[in-house]
Amino acid sequence: MFAGGCFWCMVEPFETKEGIISVLSGYTGGHVDNPTYEQVLGGYTGHVEAVEIIFDTRIWSYKALVELYWQLTDPTDSNGQMADRGSNYRPVIFVMDEEQREIAEHEKQELAESGKYKRPIVTAIEPATTFWPAENFHQQFYRKNPKRYKKIQRTRQQFLAFQRLQTRIRGWKKRS
Structure with missing residues (x-):
């Protein structure tokens, strides 16, 4: 399970990959049973918007899923993602067992040491x-509302591209 802003933008990048069996939008990490969108959005439940991914382990490793996740989020923003603000949009990797925890922690450390980001990596595990x-x-918002989804996705991609460009410029300045 991964949280990284609005779940609308988290489904398509995973679901369209071969070997991904199911991507379900939902809520996790809170203290209320069967929360509604309005409750989560209002911050009353402690949940985050997230996606649950079922994948074929012959095609995908958990490590590869985590690597894809890092490409979809801003791991330096603990209070949401892009225009999605608030604790219900915070980035979280939810792990099912100790093996997933170790992989997520290792990948997070690798990302922190990569120099890709000026600010600390704050994605929770x-x-x-x-x-x-x-x-x-x-569910499958990108298919049901393609025009609206494309507009949201374009804005998100532009932000992430800008962030990557800033990283390259910082790297170039350090070498100069």
Whole structure:
């Protein structure tokens, strides 16, 4: 399970890959059973918007999923992602067991040491809790609302590209 801003933008990058069996939008990490979108959005439940991914382990490793996740989020922003602000949008990797925790922690450390980001990597790594599927309207949003999704996705991609460009410029300045 991964949280990284609005779950609408987290589904398509995973779901369209061969070997990904299912990507479900939902809520996890909170203290209320069966939360609604309005409750989570209002910050009343402690949940984050997240995606639950079921994948074919013959095609995907958990490590590869984590590597893809890093490409989709800003791991330096603990209070949301891009225009999605608030604790319900914070970036979290929810791990199912000790092996996933070790992989996520290792990949997080690798990212921190890579020099890609000027600010610290703040993505949380937490034990998985009950995952509550979101309302049907939110499932596969990119397919149901392609124009709206493309606009949201374009803005997100532009932000992440800008962030990567800043990293390259910082690297270039250090070498000069």
